[in-house]
Amino acid sequence: MGRTHIREFHDDDLDAIVRLWEELNTPTEQQVYSLAEVIASCREDHAVVAVRDEQVVAAAVGRAAHAQGWIVFFGLSEAARSEESVSAQLLDALERKMAPLGLSTLSVLMPEGGDRLDALTTNGFQMRHRLRYLERQMPVQRRELDLLKDVGGRILPRHLWENVAGMRQEKQLLEERLVAPLAQPDLADRYGVVPPRAVMLFGPPGTGKTTFAKAVASRLDWPFVEVFPSRLGDGPAGMAASLRGIFERIGQLEHAVVFIDEVEEIASQRRGDPPSPTQGVTNELLKLVADFRDREGLLLVCATNFVRALDAAFLRHGRFDYVLPIGLPDxxxxxxxxxxxxxxxxxxxxxxxxxxxxxxxxxxxxxxxxxxxxxxxxxxxxxxxxxxxxxxxxxxxxxxxxxxxxxxxxxxxxxxxxxxxxxxxxxxxxxxxxxxxxxxxxxxxxxxxxx
Incomplete structure (x- = not known):
């Protein structure tokens, strides 16, 4: 068995670190940081590896935030654990690499039940009790920010759902029919419920249909994208093309609540010959709703003040999962x-x-x-x-x-x-x-x- 030595991370080491992360990420000891975060820090932040017989047997990966340093991955293979000095050398090397950043502390979060605590505590790390680790997922990943801006989408404040006071019947319907199946797909699958893809809200003007659509997006913690029929284009052909284009771009988002208010403007009854000026747009929207239903993670919410004015094809089963009334405030x-x-x-x-x-x-x-x-x-x-x-x-x-x-x-x-x-x-x-x-x-x- 050859000597173990510590060196800086090379791009060729990435496969070995992936294998090491997967080896240590067990159901009883899940890693705090995802594999994607570890890979990103290897490439962009600071990483050192322990090598024996030209094989990577251990790794330490860190990143800095202001004066705080964080170890995002500290992993030793079974072979490395038998050599007590490896962990100390690895941690010392990472500390030296990050020292020029002017850090005041170097911290690490470990999963409960892990067997690597001794390697850390014997190397100067102190256990902090009465702490809890909390996290939440960002609604939009960095790669989607430009796309979301391009389609006019935005992240709504949390708690909009709680701010909708009263209207208990409407909220219960939306919670049971929309929010729960989308937010808890495993639970929905257990009961054979297919998460909705499209819903129509109807009711008199000013009753809060837009408010409810935004509240659903806030409740799901999904981006909210509003499509304005009046801004789609000047002529009928332009409107259909604009509508198709924006739906294609929205389809690249991982999650989104897409809202079309006053949808009757582009989905009114089609009437024989000669065709109405917006008939091509209505045809296009019907196709888009069908395509939309094939995408997971997206919800189309349309709203209308005049539900009886909509084209009959819109309200058939298979296009909109639910047609829900929103009445006056109770x-x-x-x-x-x-x-x-x-x-x-x-x-x-x-x-x-x-x-x-x-x-x-x-x-x-x-x-x-x-x-x-x-x-x-x-x-x-x-x-x-x-x-x-x-x-x-x-x-x-x-x-x-x-x-x-x-x-x-x-x-x-x-x-x-x-x-x-x-x-x-x-x-x-x-x-x-x-x-x-x-x-x-x-x-x-x-x-x-x-x-």
């Missing part, structure tokens, strides 16, 4: 919407139950308008009070009451927001959704919904 949702726009300083003085009851039948946008209108009226009232107070002070004591305070000065409760102000704003707020719209929506649920 009482819990309306309470949350009011809470979003009522200033926190006066919230305890506002009768939210009255506002919730009086805003039944309004969309989230309607409620926002009423809340903002009430706030604007209160601000205008306060400004008028301040102007009156200024005039009173300029006119002397004639404008003051017996307490010496100018009537209508700031701080007067008349300038504060009250429940009556919100009710007054509701009186002049026109409902976006009419009784006729609601009746039609209920008919559409009976005729077209697929839950």
């Amino acid at each position: 009482a819990e949702a309306r309470r949350a919407i009011w809470g979003r726009y009522v200033p926190g300083g006066i919230a305890d003085e506002i009768d939210f139950e009255v506002l919730v009851a009086r805003s039944e039948g309004l969309t989230p946008a309607d409620i926002e308008y009423a809340a903002r209108r009430a706030s604007q009226e209160a601000l205008a009232r306060a400004l008028r009070s301040r102007a009156g107070a200024d005039r009173s002070r300029a006119g002397g004591a004639d404008g003051a009451d017996e307490t010496g305070r100018a009537a209508g000065a700031p701080g007067d409760t008349a300038a504060e927001l009250t429940t009556s102000d919100y009710l007054a704003a509701l009186e002049v707020t026109r409902a976006t959704v009419s009784e006729t719209d609601i009746h039609s929506f209920l008919e559409d649920i009976d005729a077209l919904a697929r839950l």
Whole structure:
């Protein structure tokens, strides 16, 4: 048996390090860093190997982040473990290689149950107790960032799902039909559930279909890509080509929720001769939906205010897994919407139950308008009070009451927001959704919904 010596990593050593990583990555001792990360650090960061009889028998790989050094792989083959000095020489060599970086510490994360702790603790590494290792996967890998930007996609903030208050029936449907099968494919497979590929959301305008689509993307931690029919091209041929092109680019992403709002613009009923100007686009979209269904990791969400205007071929089984209704906000949702726009300083003085009851039948946008209108009226009232107070002070004591305070000065409760102000704003707020719209929506649920 030849002498073991330590040297820097060479590109020719990569296969040996892969074999060593695979040998040590067992079900009972899984490596903290993936093989791809170890390979990347071998090539771009710092690595040393132990060689015996021209064979790599051990390796140490490190990377630096600011003043912190991390060992991303420390592995000894069975043959190397019998020679106690190998681990010490290997760690010392890696430390010397990284020392010029000005590191303050060199750290290592080890899987529980590993048998390499002694090799580390006898070489100056100290065990830190009461620590937990946490990680999360990035929604988009580096190689996809430019592509995501090219298709107009973005990563949405987490917790959008939790921020959708109320609407429990709609959320339960989306959770059970969309989120769970896509987020837990193994569980879905156990029950014979095929993860969805395309879903249609329908309902009156302003009911939150876009909000729900974004919430699903946030819940899945997938990028969100919105396709705007109005931006696809000038002529019918250009629109079809643009639509096909953007779907081809989206198809290169590993994961994405693709959203098309007001899809009726490019998927309306096709009517005989002469063909409608958008018939070619509708035909193209039907083909794309069929192709889309063959891709894992992608979900197409279309939304429409006029589901009965869609081409019949769109709603057939096999294109959209579900056709889900999204209605007006329920009482819990309306309470949350009011809470979003009522200033926190006066919230305890506002009768939210009255506002919730009086805003039944309004969309989230309607409620926002009423809340903002009430706030604007209160601000205008306060400004008028301040102007009156200024005039009173300029006119002397004639404008003051017996307490010496100018009537209508700031701080007067008349300038504060009250429940009556919100009710007054509701009186002049026109409902976006009419009784006729609601009746039609209920008919559409009976005729077209697929839950």
